[in-house]
Amino acid sequence: MTDQELKDLVASFAEDRKEIAALQKETDRIIKELSRRMGGVDENIGSHAEQYFQNILMGKLSFAGQKYDKMIANMECCKNGISLIEFDIVLVNGKSVAIIETKHRIHPKFVKELAEERLPKFRELWPEYSKHKIYLGIAGFSFNQKVLEEAEKYGICVLRQVGDSVEIKTNKLRVY
Helix, strand or coil, X not given: CCHHHHHHHHHHHHHHHHHHHHHHHHHHHHHHHHHHHHHHHHHHHHHHHHHHHXXXXXXXXXXXXXXXXXXXXXXXXXXXXXXXXXXXXXXXXXXXXXXXXXXXECCHHHHHHHHHHHHHHHHXXXXXXXXXXXXXXXXXXXXXXXXXXXXXXXCCEEEEEECCEEEXXXXXXXXX
């Protein structure tokens, strides 16, 4: 191979590298756009589940055999304009609080997170409910057996859509 052929080869590699970088940049842009669109779909599905169960519980103002005075939808605690935590549905009366989190599809890790992480945060951020009995619930359209087992283990009520109605499973419901 001559010196000129070697120089031409190196130059073509440099040109190829520029083309690859431009293609990579375009691919990254497309992936980012798809992620944004898919996130929007996921958010809309989650909002649908949240709204569905909020409407059901607002109409009844009862949960696991308890009557409640009010429902707070999307109860949120912010500090310095930053959201620390939000609860989808909170039912309150003079003695009890029911915290119900909604998702389109419930995963087992979410059950544990509600009992072990989110509940202590609620107690910390809303001390006015420190003497209230607290009941936990998860509401969604899709559950697998592992979720049901985790909910029973933690004493968390399960609310799910079955046809045109809502099924509420209170097996081993625990007072926190």
